[in-house]
Amino acid sequence: MLRFFRRNKTRTEPKVDLPELAGSRYFPWVADLERMSFWRMAARLPSLMATALRWSWRASPRDTLVALVCNTAAGVLSGFVLVAITGVLHSLFANGPTPERIQAALPALLAAGAATVGRSALTSAAIWAQGRLSPQVDRVLQIELMTLVSQVKLESFDDSDYCDAIYRARDRGIFEARNMTDYTVDIITEIVGLVAVASVVTVLHPVLLPLLALTVLPAGWAAVRAARMRYTQLRRLSATNRHRYILGDMVSQRDAAAELRAYNMAPSLLAEYRRIASYVQQVMLAIVRRQTTTRATGDAVGGLVTLFTYLALLALLVQGLMPLAVAGAAYLALGRGKAALDRLVTAVNSCYEAGLYFADLLEACTESRRRTPAPAPNSLPSPLEQLTVTGVTFTYPGAQSPALNGVDLTLARGEVVALVGENGSGKTTLATLIAGLYTPQHGTIAWNGRDITTIDAHQLRERIATMRQDYTQWPFNARRNITMATDADTDPHRLQRALDLSGADEVIAGLDYGLDTLLDKRFAHGADLSGGQKQRIAAARGLYRQGDLLIADEPTAALDARAEKHLFDTLQAAAQGAAVLLITHRLASVRMADRIYVLEHGRVVENGTHDDLMGLDGLYAELYQLQADAYRAGGEALPQMSQPTQG
């Protein structure tokens, strides 16, 4: 085995042009696996099998019970068949006239026949139950994982280790969990069958049991070795395969299709893909060759040992140490026992392999539970009067420096507060914290004086409307994209108002099926929208909610000048007395704000009204002046700026 690893280390992996995609933690256990002996592998199995059975039980107690009971009973009947056949042979090889011997053998023969029929019926019932279990286990696990993932803290998705864990769990974990149930039942079945055969064999002659074990050893060795070759190949190809999948997505998915063509990326990406695919093929073919050689060696040695076993049987017979009837039964029992042992070794191997991925899934579930915030003991939020941010510091997972550092801010009902600052200064991060989606490491965000971490998160979010910078266009119809609710829960008056105020009514008017139009081009009759049209839908979404607090993060970045002016003019009125937190780079549009906070490198460096800040002659005045100058220069407006609304 060691030689195998060493020899393969010399193979040179293809040089990739996108090294940033190559690093992978998708299969963190493979190095561990390399060091692990088969016996250690087998020792870990019982706990994994027990967990798999628990999930099966949760999915369907009845089918789990039927699968286990029928398989166990079928195994016991296998032993009974052997005993009955021994009886048949005894009667047939006894002294006396043939008709009498046949007559004496008949009851055992009938019993063997009945047991065989019973075993077939039980096996069919077990297969039926196992077949039914698969989709049920799949459903239960899918729902469990999705439920857990949907509840984790938002910052979990900024942690690449967690994202990898979820990918692994969804990619293979769920699939292999189904197999785990099958293999677990198989192992239990084979063990029961084997115990039955071993008991019969031991009763027939004590020497037969060690002989039986001996015949299966070479094939078992070959199966373990071949399986581990497969794991090693997986380890060596994991990063390469991930790279290949990402490239495959780039070439085949809609999002990248336009740029792929615009920049003539296809030839270089395909060349990269071809190179990786050839490398994968080369490794796979080498493994197949080695696996075949190993299995052939195991089979050849196994054949020789089997021959030796049968010769030993013959010797016992010739020397009169074993009667002919017993030798015949032993011959049958050894054949059955070897087949059962072979299947057991295969099942243990497969179960272990599936167990690795299954363990990934369990780990992802545990990690998700760990990342789920505990329910807030303290109750519902009262209508917002004052929101206070005090000394808030927040660092993204894995980041070296904080995105926000000791930020203070206040916002009262009916006020419009603006956050401005250069790219990366922390505006969106602050807005996300205020929305209760991230939790600060230091400092507090208080809703009417109460820390929002002590308020029921679901209820709090119902009171906050957001127009996000990176809004999602959901694969739903236009109506649901705005209301984020089912048709039954939609308030038509609120919807109409949101459409009018956001300018989304014009977008809907242009759609083939109006509000019923599916906003996803990947599906039949789906529609695609322009960037600005999508943003109008996102603005309507924020306005439909009618929260106590409206957070508008760059709500007009993609809007044309008229639509932008319309939205800014109506924002405060549209919010109907709610507090408005506005983030925008269009400084002309924040002049009307009650207070403006200027952020730089995660800190508030200035705050006050527009006039206060202009008087300070600091960062705000500089940024404002830059935009104003651009308007004045040659009398031409910058394409992304609207005219000041006041003053």
Ligand SMILES: Nc1ncnc2c1ncn2[C@@H]1O[C@H](COP(=O)(O)OP(=O)(O)OP(=O)(O)O)[C@@H](O)[C@H]1O
């Ligand atoms: N998910 C994330 N993980 C790690 N760092 C992040 C993440 N999102 C933002 N950052 C970093 O946090 C800092 C603040 O980002 P933020 O998006 O809050 O800035 P912003 O002021 O909204 O910028 P912009 O004007 O470009 O929208 C930046 O340095 C950014 O690179």
